[in-house]
Amino acid sequence: MSALLELMDVARHYRISGGVLGLTQGTVRAVDGVSLTLNAGESLGLVGESGCGKSTLARLILGLEPLDAGTIRFQGRDITEWPETELRRQMQMVFQDPYSSLNPRMSVRAIVAEPLTIHKIGTRAERKAKTLALLGTVGLDAEMAGRYPHQLSGGQRQRVAVARALALGPALVVCDEPVSALDVSIQAQVLLLLQDLRTRLGLTYLFISHDLAVVGQICERIAVMYLGKVVELASAEALIREPKHPYAKALLSAVPVPDPGHQRVREQLRGEPPSPLDPPPGCPYHPRCPYVMDICCREFPPAFETGQDTGEARLAHCWLHAPAKGD
Ligand code: ADP
Ligand code: MG
Numbered sequence: 141m142s143a144l145l146e147l148m149d150v151a152r153h154y155r156i157s158g159g160v161l162g163l164t165q166g167t168v169r170a171v172d173g174v175s176l177t178l179n180a181g182e183s184l185g186l187v188g189e190s191g192c193g194k195s196t197l198a199r200l201i202l203g204l205e206p207l208d209a210g211t212i213r214f215q216g217r218d219i220t221e222w223p224e225t226e227l228r229r230q231m232q233m234v235f236q237d238p239y240s241s242l243n244p245r246m247s248v249r250a251i252v253a254e255p256l257t258i259h260k261i262g263t264r265a266e267r268k269a270k271t272l273a274l275l276g277t278v279g280l281d282a283e284m285a286g287r288y289p290h291q292l293s294g295g296q297r298q299r300v301a302v303a304r305a306l307a308l309g310p311a312l313v314v315c316d317e318p319v320s321a322l323d324v325s326i327q328a329q330v331l332l333l334l335q336d337l338r339t340r341l342g343l344t345y346l347f348i349s350h351d352l353a354v355v356g357q358i359c360e361r362i363a364v365m366y367l368g369k370v371v372e373l374a375s376a377e378a379l380i381r382e383p384k385h386p387y388a389k390a391l392l393s394a395v396p397v398p399d400p401g402h403q404r405v406r407e408q409l410r411g412e413p414p415s416p417l418d419p420p421p422g423c424p425y426h427p428r429c430p431y432v433m434d435i436c437c438r439e440f441p442p443a444f445e446t447g448q449d450t451g452e453a454r455l456a457h458c459w460l461h462a463p464a465k466g467d
Contacts, residue, residue: 143216144312144344145178145201150210151368152196156417166417170196172368173210178312183338183345185359185376187352187391189413193368194348198314201346202231214312229259232305236317238297242289248275248300249285255307274303279333295326299333306341314346319354331358353395356380364388367416367424369440372456375449384446384456387425423459435459 152171157163171193178184186194199205201212203219212219219227235241242251253271256262262270272282278299289297298318305313315334319327335358338345349355355362355376362379364372364387372385383389390409410428414420420427426436436459444461445453 142180143177144180144214145176145346146211146213147174147176147197147201148211148213150174150197150200150212151208152193152200152205153208168416169368169419170416171200174365174368174370175210176363176370176373178344178346180311180344181338181342182361183335183347183359185355185362186346186348186365187355187362188350188365189409190350191413191416192365193416194350194365195316197365198233198316198346198348201312201314202233203227225259229308230310231312231314232308232310234298234301234305234313234315234318237321238294238301239289239321241301242297244289246288247285248280248287248289248292251289251300252285252303252307255304259308261308270307274307277306277337278303293326294322295330298322298330302330302333302337306337310343312344312346314348316348317350318347320349320351327354334358351395352380352391356395364391367413367419369424369457371425371458374454378449378454384454384461385425385458386429386431386460388456390428423457431460433459 150171151169151173154168154170156166156168158165174197176184186197188194196205200207203224214222214227214230246254249271252274253267256267256270261267272285275282275284280296280299280303284292284296292300318334319330322330331354334345337343347355347359359376362374362376363370364385366387372379372383372388379388380392383392393408414424414427422438423429423436423441426432429436441457441459441462443455443457444463446456446461447454
């Protein structure tokens, strides 16, 4: 498998200023040293509570914000070296709330055709044909072309947003909470559509959600993020069968078990996440962790091997998985 996207020690720190003098009051470490690889054609999930830095990471990948540290390579080339228009064609984003991401004054036809118009692709007639084909691809009737966003249901709006994202034939689609604003019954349909499109069009997804159940349905691998850091990375199957990081365990506890005969060990997520403005020292999860040890309060754990996962080493940033002394 070849790497489509590589993130190396990526960081984004926001300096917050305030007061009458506008002095810097602190630094929010929104993304704090993330390394990840997305292989061509795969679907990688990014999961974590609200505020852990998922959307910031998405914006960094799309080159919408500058990096404070680290490197991002797309198709082997640093994203800062890509011509902006070319990067825009190759990477697209689908957002949580299609109502605010779709221009209310534009018809569905104009919304879906807009990227083709901006990038001056094809003749007017070709763009029209392409737009209708895109609507078909996302399961919308051609008659929807003349409607406006307020005349559509939430699920239909998200389909329009997906059609627009696909217009330029991107290699990578970053989906940021694409179903979080939808009713549960509609969520399933949109997830099925996204899954089907990925295999049909050979897309690569970075799929962001705060909901491990959603990510588990659509992703092959999952990265668990906590206060700006990836704390566990594993195949979706392995992570859901046996999460290794206590935070991943707690996220899984919130996921309902479909089989009532099967009991999962409940491990409640305790308290609120600490402020990224003043993160705790050591492992940022330690104030909430039921297994906290002395070292957790002092040092952020490196990636420890926690076993094998489809032939590869499984990694978790957790002192519980440190090799015993003398190993
Ligand atoms: P998520 O998408 O996981 O909910 P975000 O990436 O939106 O998280 O935010 C991560 C952290 O960075 C939050 O504490 C948020 O308040 C902060 N943050 C995000 N964008 C900015 C910004 N432009 N300026 C200052 N702080 C920001
Ligand atoms: Mg977000």
